[in-house]
Amino acid sequence: MNILGNTKVLGVFGHPITHSLSPVMHNAAIEALDIDYIYVPFHVLPEDLGQAVEGVRALGVAGVNVTIPHKEEIIGHLDDVGELAARIRSVNTVINRDGRLRGETTDGPGFLRSAEAAWGRLDGANVVVIGAGGSAKAVAFALADAGCSIVIANRTGQRGVELAKVLEEVFGQGRSTAVPLQGGELAERVRAADVLVNTTSVGMHPDVDGIPLPPELLRPGLRVYDLIYNPSTTRLVREAEAIGAHAVSGLKMLVYQGALSLEMWTGVEAPVDVMERALNAHFAEVRQG
Numbered sequence: 001m002n003i004l005g006n007t008k009v010l011g012v013f014g015h016p017i018t019h020s021l022s023p024v025m026h027n028a029a030i031e032a033l034d035i036d037y038i039y040v041p042f043h044v045l046p047e048d049l050g051q052a053v054e055g056v057r058a059l060g061v062a063g064v065n066v067t068i069p070h071k072e073e074i075i076g077h078l079d080d081v082g083e084l085a086a087r088i089r090s091v092n093t094v095i096n097r098d099g100r101l102r103g104e105t106t107d108g109p110g111f112l113r114s115a116e117a118a119w120g121r122l123d124g125a126n127v128v129v130i131g132a133g134g135s136a137k138a139v140a141f142a143l144a145d146a147g148c149s150i151v152i153a154n155r156t157g158q159r160g161v162e163l164a165k166v167l168e169e170v171f172g173q174g175r176s177t178a179v180p181l182q183g184g185e186l187a188e189r190v191r192a193a194d195v196l197v198n199t200t201s202v203g204m205h206p207d208v209d210g211i212p213l214p215p216e217l218l219r220p221g222l223r224v225y226d227l228i229y230n231p232s233t234t235r236l237v238r239e240a241e242a243i244g245a246h247a248v249s250g251l252k253m254l255v256y257q258g259a260l261s262l263e264m265w266t267g268v269e270a271p272v273d274v275m276e277r278a279l280n281a282h283f284a285e286v287r288q289g
């Protein structure tokens, strides 16, 4: 990597930030594309977010990703916010155009692009989304926007009901409903579903034996997407594959949401294969070390 006087800076704001995988995949993409950028991590405490955004303007940083816990809070510090980001009140990408900062979200679109790359078009699909947190909202909006019907199953039932209600308000009656995470209704909905998406942290490192629903609800042919990328193969993905379901790991969403951010900053098509290989190589190195 050759840093010169006109090299443009990209980065990621988060707290904590040391475990972020974004620098790994973005710098691999920058190198493969041979473009004059560098991508760095920025540890930004919640109380310093406003100053950090001013720093983007003052230093002419070309763009940043935004991760936990800043995705909603940053909205108040930006000049413009894209329609989808405003609707779900979440920004993961900031683009600096001559000092004017615009916020966008690539989480939902990245999820959808990766799911359709694996399975083909999803319009008209019946989807069960487990969870009702920030990523569930991003994913459910992207799926509903693509013409899917959504069932939300969340541990805290009321939160699931609220997300389903918001989806109905935006996409119309009959497009979304909520069911309890435990009990017969979920089994019935999964039986009728084309796609199942886990957006909870159940099964994430170090709780690697966790699974967000009883494995006997999985069946051959069901498309299963687990948003978790650490580990890259969760128990849900393993059990789904063992039974003949088609499973996708959260690593794909991580890559595609990053690819869309990079395209917004540079206008160049992102090399998704290079980015995925860089992440896999990084995981292999971490396992060995």
Ligand code: NAP
Residues within 6 Å of the ligand: 107, 130, 131, 132, 133, 134, 135, 136, 154, 155, 156, 157, 159, 199, 200, 201, 202, 204, 227, 228, 229, 250, 251, 253, 254, 255, 257
């Ligand atoms: P969040 O907003 O905190 O939501 C967490 C969700 O998980 C809530 O629905 C919560 O239910 C549920 N949950 C937590 N512990 C549970 C348990 N023991 N049993 C049942 N449900 C439980 O988090 P988030 O930002 O949406 O992230 C969720 C997961 O998605 C994380 O693993 C994250 O790494 C992953 N993710 C991946 C990508 C990617 O690019 N692949 C992007 C974003 C997030 P309650 O409402 O009942 O608390």
